[in-house]
Amino acid sequence: MIREYLALDEDPEAIAAHFPRDAFLDDAVRFCGGIRVLRQDPWECLAGFILSSTKQILHIRQIWRKVSDLWGPELSLPVGHHAFPGPSVLAKRTEKELRGCGMGFRAPNLLAAAQAVDSGRLRLQALREMPTTKAREELVKLRGVGEKIADCVLLFSLGKMEAFPVDTWILKVLKHAYFRGHRDITPSKLRFFATTHFGPYGGHAQQHLFHYIRMNPHLVAQPSKVRSK
DNA sequence: CTCCAGGTTATAC
């Protein structure tokens, strides 16, 4: 299951001492109270984020649940619940079956990823031992996996703490916190800033920024569109 | 009934 954050038992200041601090990050660190980066199973992480593109988190959970209920191994606890199926199980399903779970155009992408992992063509654990950029290159070879999803897998399941996933929310918060009033700020420039400014533990900073802005969306709220009737 | 969502990809300035 995709979980976003875990509660903390470490000193927030110590954890956040790994990346460059500024006034905005100080606010985020104070607000987040010491969140940690996930350590998900790599296959589950990859599958989950392949399902995530242009989907609301609620929808992703619904799809995840359907796939698990249909083909996933039964868990002893909670009684009656199922885990997400492994790549070998999903690799034997059809695109049509997967579409039946509501994942739309992501179905062939998930199926191909399952087959790549199941066949041994893609060894997720091996990516752990490779430099981040090399591991990212391997992940991006998959259909439906771009820079953002690759960085999520690197950060949340492969221990690459410098990986800095840039999604729509991170785009908003970077603009707000570091480039307010600037013109000609493109997503490309923001990506470059993010990957060069936050350092080897940038992914940890990313989690603070993401959580902070999702819990306080008004900070980056656009002027509401006037709708005529 | 429209709008848009933890993006990616193909195609056109």
Next chain:
DNA sequence: GTATAACATGGA
């Protein structure tokens, strides 16, 4: 290289 549209689906 950078901007736009298409892509399926369903909750708001």
